[in-house]
Amino acid sequence: MKFELETHHRNIPDEELIEDLIRVAKEIDQDKVTIDQYNERGKFHNTTFNRRFGSWFKSLEKAGLSKTRNLNISNEELFENLIEVWMSLGRQPKYNDLTKDKSKFSSGTYEKRFGGWRKSLEAFVAWVNDGAVPELPVTSPSMSTRRTPRNINWRLRAMVLMKDGATCKLCGATPRDGAKLHVDHITPWAEGGETVFENLQILCEKCNIGKSNVQV
Numbered sequence: 764m765k766f767e768l769e770t771h772h773r774n775i776p777d778e779e780l781i782e783d784l785i786r787v788a789k790e791i792d793q794d795k796v797t798i799d800q801y802n803e804r805g806k807f808h809n810t811t812f813n814r815r816f817g818s819w820f821k822s823l824e825k826a827g828l829s830k831t832r833n834l835n836i837s838n839e840e841l842f843e844n845l846i847e848v849w850m851s852l853g854r855q856p857k858y859n860d861l862t863k864d865k866s867k868f869s870s871g872t873y874e875k876r877f878g879g880w881r882k883s884l885e886a887f888v889a890w891v892n893d894g895a896v897p898e899l900p901v902t903s904p905s906m907s908t909r910r911t912p913r914n915i916n917w918r919l920r921a922m923v924l925m926k927d928g929a930t931c932k933l934c935g936a937t938p939r940d941g942a943k944l945h946v947d948h949i950t951p952w953a954e955g956g957e958t959v960f961e962n963l964q965i966l967c968e969k970c971n972i973g974k975s976n977v978q979v
């Protein structure tokens with residue numbers, strides 16, 4: 764199958780395609796170019812690039828614009844993803860664990876950001892430790908007023924994970940046994956338990972559900 768419109772681009776040298784991609788990047792004064800941005804300003808169509816180089820990302824790579832692919836991903840997002848992988852594996856992730864089915868980002872993304880896999884883990888731990896003294900918001904005179912939100916933020920999740928390990932505190936199940944782990948309020952939030960490090964623990968889904976049944 765072939766699209767007529769594309770055929771006359773077949774003879775265009777790679778360099779010319781790449782040059783045009785770089786030109787558009789300069790024109791919009793950015794070091795990354797989205798498909799839409801290119802199609803709006805480029806001489807060719809993104810499908811020409813995809814056919815020639817395999818994908819849009821590979822085209823950017825050829826043009827030396829690939830590093831910027833993950834420019835908009837914050838460190839927090841990378842750390843959050845690491846926590847998810849950690850929880851699903853039940854142990855500290857290794858370089859080769861960041862497969863597409865388990866991880867939103869590749870190990871390479873971490874390497875580029877932090878200068879190596881080990882350094883990524885170190886940066887992660889430093890980030891977790893940064894929140895190691897959880898601040899309890901100023902006590903409200905009214906007991907009915909919540910001091911903390913119910914939602915457990917990522918840093919707290921990571922801290923609890925580092926404290927308890929990826930193991931259910933009640934039954935000892937781990938993801939390796941097929942358990943799905945949750946971060947649980949020891950004193951339920953509904954009963955006045957705050958969302959603070961001391962009141963959080965790792966539970967497997969079974970125990971978590973069992974616990975809330977007992978409460979009801």
Ligand SMILES: [Zn+2]
Nearest residue numbers: 931934967970
């Ligand atoms: Zn359990």
